[in-house]
Amino acid sequence: MATPLEQLVGHYERRYPVAADGLVIGCVGQDVPVELVTAAGALPVRLAGRPGTDVTEGETYLGRGVDPAASSVLTRLLTGEYGRLDRLLVSRDCEASLRLFYAVRELRRLEPGLGLPETYLVDVLHLPHWTTTRYVEGRFAELVAVLERWTGTRLTGPRIASAIMAHDARRDLWRAVSALRRDLRLTGVQALAAFGAVLPVVEHNRLLRQLLKSDLDVHTGRRIFVTGSSHDNPEVYRSLEEAGCVVVGEDHDWGDLLAARLVGEPTLAALVERYQYNGPTAARGSIADRAAHTARAAVDCAAELVVSYVRRNDDAPPWDFPAQKEALGRHGIPAVMFEHQEYGSIDLAEVFVG
Structure with a gap:
């Protein structure tokens, strides 16, 4: 099975x-x-x-x-x-x-x-x-x-409340999944799968709870935090991890950012504020907010390197990078940007892992 x-x-x-x-x-x-x-x-x-x-x-x-x-x-x-x-x-x-x-x-x-x-x-x-x-x-x-x-x-109040509670429960479970990854018991590719599996929320929650109780292998590699463009597929993570890294965190909206903010009170008003204040993403957050958020998250993940991956025609992330690099430098974390990348691939010709 x-x-x-x-x-x-x-x-x-x-x-x-x-x-x-x-x-x-x-x-x-x-x-x-x-x-x-x-x-x-x-x-x-x-x-x-x-x-x-x-x-x-x-x-x-x-x-x-x-x-x-x-x-x-x-x-x-x-x-x-x-x-x-x-x-x-x-x-x-x-x-x-x-x-x-x-x-x-x-x-x-x-x-x-x-x-x-x-x-x-x-x-x-x-x-x-x-x-x-x-x-x-x-x-x-x-x-x-x-x-x-x-x-x-x-869409009555009770129906909306029930759905909010189910999705908030999934966000809590996603946070626990992220903790497993920070402990190197999941790879970045595996964590993306745990976040992005297409299932009804109740069934998704059941599998996530079972995952959290599982006996998982411990992985080794250079601890990488990913920022920049979002990743709706695992190919870039897979390339990084095949090069000797483990992606321990990210700040895009197919990963950790999905669980960054709960709704809390199960009401439509609280749901509105959750989406209004969720972020910051590269396309919507200020440069200062993005830099502070990335630095905090990378420190929490004990990242050894931050990789800003920027797809071709994704213009927002390069504006963030100088401030991100400066904020990360105050914590002793180096950062590198891979710009103008093709969708789903990363050019590792200049190898940054040792």
């Missing part, structure tokens, strides 16, 4: 095509409140690209100046690789996601034969003001109405 870790890795590697009994709602970006999707009785599935494949079809509509991860997602939507996606929620977490939303919306209007799912934009702002909170409250109220129309399910 497969171990809990093997099951999680399997669910991660076989994320698509999606097979589910109920409504499947694709999600693009970290600002989609998956709790509301769960409360509506649907399965939220965050969409990842696929490195190393032809993205010409996606680039036809997005152009070649967009983050190739977004072009890959659009290509997979157009070719049907995700399987059954009944609806699509896209958050405005970065420019690439926004462009993807407009492309899907227009393609549905102009070429209905493509069969793209009905889509809705989740617009979350992140300024620390009460007026921003009121704005996001309005957008979440609109989303509730959209989900009720899509699913035919009334």
